[in-house]
Amino acid sequence: MxxxxxxxxxxxxxxxxxxxxxVTKARQLGEVEAVVLGSGATEAANKLGEYGxxxxxxxxxxxxxxxxxxxxxxALTELIGENAPDMILFAMNYDSRDIAGRLSARLGSTLxxxxxxxxxxxxxxxxxxxxSVIVDVALEGSPKILVARAKSFVAEAxxxxxxxxxxxxxxxxDEAKKAKRVERHEEAATGPKLQDAPVVLSGGRGLQEPxxxxxxxxxxxxxxxxxxxxxxxxxxxxWVPYSYQIGQTGKTVKxxxxxxxxxxxxxQHIVGxxxxxxxxxxxxxxxxxxFQISDLGVVGDALKIIPQLIEEVKSRxx
Amino acid sequence: MNIAVCVKHIPDPNVPPEMDGKYLxxxxxxxxxxxxxxxxVEAGLQLKEAHGGEVTLVSMxxxxxxxxxxxxxxxxxxxxxxxxxxxxxxxxALVTAxxxxxxxxxxxxxxxxxxxxxxxxxxxxxMPATLAEFLGLPQxxxxxxxxxxxGALKVNRQTAEGYxxxxxxxxxxxxxxxxxxxxxxxxxxxxxxxxxxxxETWSAADLGLSGDDIAIKQDVADQTPAEERKxxxxxxxxxxxxxxxxxFLQEAKVI
Numbered sequence: 001m002x003x004x005x006x007x008x009x010x011x012x013x014x015x016x017x018x019x020x021x022x023v024t025k026a027r028q029l030g031e032v033e034a035v036v037l038g039s040g041a042t043e044a045a046n047k048l049g050e051y052g053x054x055x056x057x058x059x060x061x062x063x064x065x066x067x068x069x070x071x072x073x074x075a076l077t078e079l080i081g082e083n084a085p086d087m088i089l090f091a092m093n094y095d096s097r098d099i100a101g102r103l104s105a106r107l108g109s110t111l112x113x114x115x116x117x118x119x120x121x122x123x124x125x126x127x128x129x130x131x132s133v134i135v136d137v138a139l140e141g142s143p144k145i146l147v148a149r150a151k152s153f154v155a156e157a158x159x160x161x162x163x164x165x166x167x168x169x170x171x172x173x174d175e176a177k178k179a180k181r182v183e184r185h186e187e188a189a190t191g192p193k194l195q196d197a198p199v200v201l202s203g204g205r206g207l208q209e210p211x212x213x214x215x216x217x218x219x220x221x222x223x224x225x226x227x228x229x230x231x232x233x234x235x236x237x238x239w240v241p242y243s244y245q246i247g248q249t250g251k252t253v254k255x256x257x258x259x260x261x262x263x264x265x266x267x268q269h270i271v272g273x274x275x276x277x278x279x280x281x282x283x284x285x286x287x288x289x290x291f292q293i294s295d296l297g298v299v300g301d302a303l304k305i306i307p308q309l310i311e312e313v314k315s316r317x318x
Numbered sequence: 319m320n321i322a323v324c325v326k327h328i329p330d331p332n333v334p335p336e337m338d339g340k341y342l343x344x345x346x347x348x349x350x351x352x353x354x355x356x357x358x359v360e361a362g363l364q365l366k367e368a369h370g371g372e373v374t375l376v377s378m379x380x381x382x383x384x385x386x387x388x389x390x391x392x393x394x395x396x397x398x399x400x401x402x403x404x405x406x407x408x409x410x411a412l413v414t415a416x417x418x419x420x421x422x423x424x425x426x427x428x429x430x431x432x433x434x435x436x437x438x439x440x441x442x443x444x445m446p447a448t449l450a451e452f453l454g455l456p457q458x459x460x461x462x463x464x465x466x467x468x469g470a471l472k473v474n475r476q477t478a479e480g481y482x483x484x485x486x487x488x489x490x491x492x493x494x495x496x497x498x499x500x501x502x503x504x505x506x507x508x509x510x511x512x513x514x515x516x517x518e519t520w521s522a523a524d525l526g527l528s529g530d531d532i533a534i535k536q537d538v539a540d541q542t543p544a545e546e547r548k549x550x551x552x553x554x555x556x557x558x559x560x561x562x563x564x565x566f567l568q569e570a571k572v573i
Binding site: 011068069070073092093094097098099100101102103104105106108109110111112113114123127128129131132133134135136137138139140141147178179180181182183184185186187198199223224225226232233235236237238241242243248249250251256257259267268271274277278279280282286291292293294295296297298299300301304305308309311312313316317 | 335337340342410411412413415416435436438441442443444445446447448449450451452456457458459460462475476477478479480481482483484485486487490495496497535536537538539540541542543544546547549550551552553554555559560561562563564566567568570572573
C-alpha cells in the first residue's frame, strides 16, 4: 500500500480547507499521512485525523508563520528522508506553490501542477487549453509531488477518524530564515465568502471602471447570499482587492449560479469558475469565449443590464 | 545592481492553440514574449534605472525564442542568453528550472533574479521557486509592489485574502504579478539598438548538463477532449435580457 502525504497549509493559525479535500482523496490511493507546520498545527492535526489522516507530523513553531517556504522545505526534506512517502499532495495556494516548487529541486523529483484528478500513484490528470483537453500524465520518480486545484475533490470525514500526532522537531538553520513576513493585511469583502456563496457575480474589463463594481455589490445584496468576484485583469488594474480574484491565480468557485459581467473568458479565469452548476454571461462581444460554456449568454451591455436586473430581482422578491 | 530576468517565448495567446500530437504546438506558430514576462522586464529596467547595473534576459526554448529576447532588449535590457537544445523539447518544470539555474550561474553574478508568477501557456506556477532552490536563493513571489533599500527587498505579496509585506535580503529571486507596473513600449530607437545587443546561445552541453539532469520524468500518456459544457442559448439584449436572467435565477431557486 503506497503512503500518500498531504501538506496541509496553515494561514495565520487557520487550516486551509483544501487540505481536507486532499486527505479525503488520498484515502483512495493509499495510507494517508499529513504534515502541518505553524501556529495551530497540533489542533489542525486532529481535524486532519477526522478526515482520514492516520499519522500527522505537526509543529506549532512560529518560524513557519514568520518565514516563507524555506523552513517548511527544510522540515519536509528531513521528514521525507526518514519516512519515504510515495506521493506528496499540495493545494494550489500561494505558499504551498513555493514550498512544492523548492521541494522539487531539493529532492530532484518532478512536480505536476494544476492537478484535477489522481488515478493512482503514477497517473494524474490535468486540463489544458482552457479546460477543453484533459491530459493524462504518467509520473515517474519518488516521491511524486502533485499540486492540486482547490475543490477538485469533496472533503468527507471518516467516522471515528483519529490521527496519531508526531511532533516535528526540525531545527531551522539561519540560511532558511530569509523571506520574512512582517505584516499581514486582509482586504476581505463583506457578505458571504466567494468560495462558499451559492451565487457569484463576477466582473471583468467590460465593466469599464472601478466604480461600476458598486452596482455589482448592489445586485449581490438584492439577490442575497451572493458574493462578488473579479478577473485577474481588473484585480491587477487595482479596481478591486486581490481577495476578489477568481481563476488560476486566485480562488476556485463552484456556485449554483455564476454570472459573468463583461468577462471575455480567458483560460486564466475559466479554470476558476468552470465547475459552476449554471453559468450566465453578459458581454458585448458575441465572439467572447465565455459564451461557449454559458447556459445563458446575453450579447449586450452589462452596465445597462445590471440596474434593470436589480429592479427586476427586487420586484420579484417583493 | 545586476539583474537577471527570466523570459519565455510562447505561442501568441490571442491565437487559438493547436495540438502537435500529445503536446501544445510550439513550432511554426506565431510566438510572442509571454505578456506576463513584460512585467518582469519592466521591473528589472526600473530597478536598473534607480540603482544602476545591468539587466540580462535568460530564456530556454527553440531558436525562435530569440524573438522574445529581442523584444525585451528593445524595451531596454542590456543582453540576453538563450539555452536551446533539441534534447530539451518537452522539458518539465524541474528540468526547465535546472537549465535556467545553470544558465544564470554561467551568465554572471546577480543580485536579483526576476520572473513572472506563471507562464501564460503552461500555468505551472512553481518553476520560479524551483529555480530559487537550485540557485540557493530565497524567493519572494507574487510581488505587487517592489522596494529595494539597504541591500534588502520589501514587497507587498499578494495572498488569497489580501497581501503580506515580506522583507528579504539580497540576493534573492522575485516573481511579479501583472499589477506591479505598466510595461513600457519599445521605441523605434530601442528596437534598432536591440539588434546590436549581445545574445549568447548555449546548448545543454555548454551548461554541463546531460543524461539524468535533463531527463523528462513526466510525460503525457493520453489526452481526451474534456466533457464539454454545452453552450446554451445566446440572446441579444433587446431590453428584456434582465427579465430573462431573473427568470433563470428563479428557475435556479436562488431568488
